[in-house]
Amino acid sequence: xxxxxxxxxxxxxxPHYQKYLPPVIKKNYGKxxxxxxxxxxxxxxxxxxxxxxxxxxxxxxxLTSTKTIRLFAEIADQFSGGYLRYTSRNNIEFLVTDEKQVxxxxxxxxxxxxxxxGMGPSITNIVHTQGWVHCHSAASDASGVVKSVxxxxxxxxxxxxxxxxxxxxxxxxxxxCGAVHCSDIAILALHRLPPKINKEALPKMCExxxxxxxxxxxxxxxxxxxxxxxxxxxxxxxxxxxxxxxxCPAMTLADAENDGLSIWVGGKVSNARHEPMFSxxxxxxxxxxxxxxxxxxxxxxxxxxxxxKNASKYERMGEWIERVGWPRxxxxxxxxxxxxxxxxxxxxxxxxxxxxxxxxTPAEV
Numbered sequence: 001x002x003x004x005x006x007x008x009x010x011x012x013x014x015p016h017y018q019k020y021l022p023p024v025i026k027k028n029y030g031k032x033x034x035x036x037x038x039x040x041x042x043x044x045x046x047x048x049x050x051x052x053x054x055x056x057x058x059x060x061x062x063l064t065s066t067k068t069i070r071l072f073a074e075i076a077d078q079f080s081g082g083y084l085r086y087t088s089r090n091n092i093e094f095l096v097t098d099e100k101q102v103x104x105x106x107x108x109x110x111x112x113x114x115x116x117x118g119m120g121p122s123i124t125n126i127v128h129t130q131g132w133v134h135c136h137s138a139a140s141d142a143s144g145v146v147k148s149v150x151x152x153x154x155x156x157x158x159x160x161x162x163x164x165x166x167x168x169x170x171x172x173x174x175x176x177c178g179a180v181h182c183s184d185i186a187i188l189a190l191h192r193l194p195p196k197i198n199k200e201a202l203p204k205m206c207e208x209x210x211x212x213x214x215x216x217x218x219x220x221x222x223x224x225x226x227x228x229x230x231x232x233x234x235x236x237x238x239x240x241x242x243x244x245x246x247x248c249p250a251m252t253l254a255d256a257e258n259d260g261l262s263i264w265v266g267g268k269v270s271n272a273r274h275e276p277m278f279s280x281x282x283x284x285x286x287x288x289x290x291x292x293x294x295x296x297x298x299x300x301x302x303x304x305x306x307x308x309k310n311a312s313k314y315e316r317m318g319e320w321i322e323r324v325g326w327p328r329x330x331x332x333x334x335x336x337x338x339x340x341x342x343x344x345x346x347x348x349x350x351x352x353x354x355x356x357x358x359x360x361t362p363a364e365v
Contacts, residue, residue, distance in 0.1 A: 022083040022095050024053050040160055041116035042102060054096040056080075056105050058114040059125050059157060062090045063133070063143065071112065079105040088179075089127040089167070091118055115157060121164050121314075123156040123304075128170035129178045137242030138172035139259040140189035140288050146170050148292045149187070152301050163311035163320070166304065167268070175241055182267040184317035185303060186279045187296065189288075191240035192258045194219070194233045195251040202230050206248035214247045260287045261296055265303060265329075266318030275355030277318040282333075284340040306332045 018026065028047035035045045043055040060068070072092055076084040079101045080094040087093060092114075096102055106116050118124035126149065129135065131142030149168070156162060171178035172189045180186035202211075208229055212220050219237035223230055231251075242253045263286070267279030282303065286295050310332060311320035321329045330337045 022053075022081070022097075024051050024097050025095075027051065037120045037160070040122065040158055041106070041119055043119055052097065052099070054099065054102050056094045056096060056102060056109070056116060057087070057091050057118050057124075058094075058109045058116050059118060060086075060090060060092040060114060062125075062128060062146075075105070075108060075112075079108070087125075089118075089125045091125045115154070117158040117160075120160045121162045121166075122158075122160045123153050123162070123166045123168060125157075126150055126168045126170055127179050127183075129172045129176075131172045135172060137175060137245060137253065138189065139191045139254070140172050140261050141290060142170050142172045142178075144290055145187060145189075145261070145293050145296060148294075148297050149300050152297050153304060156304070162304075162308050164314045164316050165270075166307070166317065168300070173242060174239065175243075179269075180264060180267075181279055182269050182276060183279060184265065184268060185300060186264040186267060187300070188262045188264060190260065190262055190285075191242065191253050191255065192260070192285075193253075193255050194235045194238040194240065195242070195244055195253045197231065197233065198250040198252070199225060199228070199230045202248065202250040203228055205250045211244055211248040211251070214243045216241065216243060220244055256288070260285050261293075262286070263296070263299055263303070266321050268316050268318055270316070271355060273314070274316075274319050274322075277316075277322075279318075280343070281341055282335055284338060303333055 021029075024047075028049055028051055031048045033046050033048050035043060038044050041057045043057070045053040045055070047053075060072075072084060073082075076082050076094055080096045083095040085093050085095065094105055096105060109116055126146045128142040128146045129138070131138050131140065131144065133141070133143060150157075153168075156166070166185070167179075167183045168185045168187070169179040169183035170187045170189075171180040174188065174190060176188070178186075180188045208222050208231060211231055212222055214220070217237045217239055219234045219239075220231050221234065223232040240253065244251045245253050262281065263283040264279035265282045266277055268274075268277050270276065283299055286299065289295055307317055307320060310324070311317075312323075315323070324332075
């Protein structure tokens with residue numbers, strides 16, 4: 001005889017997303033009529049039922065203390081019924097149903113030192129990776145570079161004074177846990193030399209088969225030297241990803257003199273007006289220069305200023321570049337064109353479909 005299985009609580013996997021939705025979102029799920037930005041950092045959603053939801057966006061650091069989290073929770077309890085959310089670029093949004101609470105909330109956030117903005121034709125928070133703080137494969141410091149760049153571009157966060165949205169991302173190595181492949185401006189830190197092998201320490205610290213298998217390009221081969229088992233690196237095949245260092249600490253990749261940063265432009269995820277675009281190389285290499293990275297800051301600011309002056313309304317960075325052409329982009333920004341800008345990789349991004357837009361004209365079928 002079949003019996004009904006009792007509901008079982010488990011800690012496997014995340015809770016269902018609807019569990020923590022604000023009541024107004026649950027009630028009107030999939031039934032929103034329109035949305036509009038009322039002012040920088042304040043977005044209004046109106047449902048078919050007439051219900052209104054105000055999203056107030058403030059900038060928050062990616063690495064946040066428990067003290068800061070408690071502060072956000074306290075502000076949410078006071079102004080938004082305890083409901084808030086983090087965006088994919090580490091902004092924090094308070095979900096308010098009472099219009100009268102919007103102005104006091106904005107005032108309180110600014111008083112606490114958290115600017116409100118980052119919506120519409122502006123620069124929002126820079127999404128970034130861990131950097132030297134936590135990551136062992138980092139070629140630069142995420143938090144330091146992002147702080148330096150955003151200090152210079154901060155006015156564009158609080159004002160909607162750009163032609164369109166401008167998303168900036170940072171990844172501290174090409175493993176790319178940041179969104180550098182599809183952002184308007186991307187800062188990508190990179191290694192330029194293959195790992196250094198400590199042949200004395202390697203047999204004591206690492207498993208040869210695991211180390212060989214860790215390389216995605218097959219650049220690591222087992223080798224015997226003076227009767228000791230070790231490995232060698234085929235430099236032409238190395239992509240400097242530091243996967244080998246992850247499993248074998250005797251293969252260090254960090255190099256203070258040769259590590260640095262590159263800048264990419266023209267990516268986006270949005271399907272609006274144009275299908276998603278991959279970022280493309282603008283500046284091949286800028287040396288690390290902590291603690292404020294002035295060369296990187298100047299390069300990014302220059303690209304932003306040229307884009308702001310020359311792009312049409314609503315155009316994203318990649319759409320503007322596609323309209324005026326890459327030669328014009330390099331001319332306007334003063335960036336030198338080099339052989340490194342020529343994409344001759346057989347699996348180049350242009351050969352992949354990047355969009356959910358699958359409509360084809362008869363000529364393409």
